[in-house]
């Protein structure tokens with residue numbers, strides 16, 4: 001079980017991939033790992049469009065790019081668009097759990113991934129012929145790992161916890177730490193991607 005903890009800690013968002021295509025059997029294994037995630041009433045609201053076509057990947061990548069942010073998406077070997085046909089109260093949580101399973105399984109197979117939350121949903125649906133009534137919950141890029149990013153810092157567990165009842169003690173400190181590490185990683189990514 002310590003192995004699981006190591007895997008969880010070592011997984012990184014990977015934004016640089018080799019050109020090698022991801023094997024179909026690995027794609028299906030990743031999707032299956034996602035399908036074993038818990039979901040409210042075992043609803044399994046997740047559905048996927050798996051994209052390997054370079055032109056299509058470039059098109060979708062364009063709809064995820066804002067200035068230089070997310071311009072790596074067009075270089076991914078594979079993109080998975082996660083959508084749901086009928087959104088209910090727990091859909092985002094269900095799909096989030098599914099996505100984490102997928103990214104951990106991918107990492108264990110040597111495949112890097114990055115969850116993309118910023119995209120022009122309407123345009124992506126148009127490109128993929130996905131009915132506008134459906135909801136895109138997220139996009140995940142995949143590819144064999146071609147970078148070794150440093151781990152963005154985490155707030156130590158003991159600072160996240162209030163035991164038994166809420167108290168205001170330390171709350172401001174945590175809010176500042178969250179803001180600082182969030183801004184830092186966004187700004188550094190912005191400048192690193194501008195260089196490419």
Ligand SMILES: Cc1cc2nc3c(=O)[nH]c(=O)nc-3n(C[C@H](O)[C@H](O)[C@H](O)COP(=O)(O)O)c2cc1C
Pocket residue numbers: 011012013014015070114115116117118151152185
């Ligand atoms: C809901 C969500 C949306 C995200 N959106 C993006 C995104 O649009 N572009 C990107 O490069 N990374 C995105 N990420 C990845 C985060 O930046 C990354 O998980 C975070 O910096 C922590 O790094 P780590 O995954 O290596 O631990 C997103 C992650 C989540 C969970």
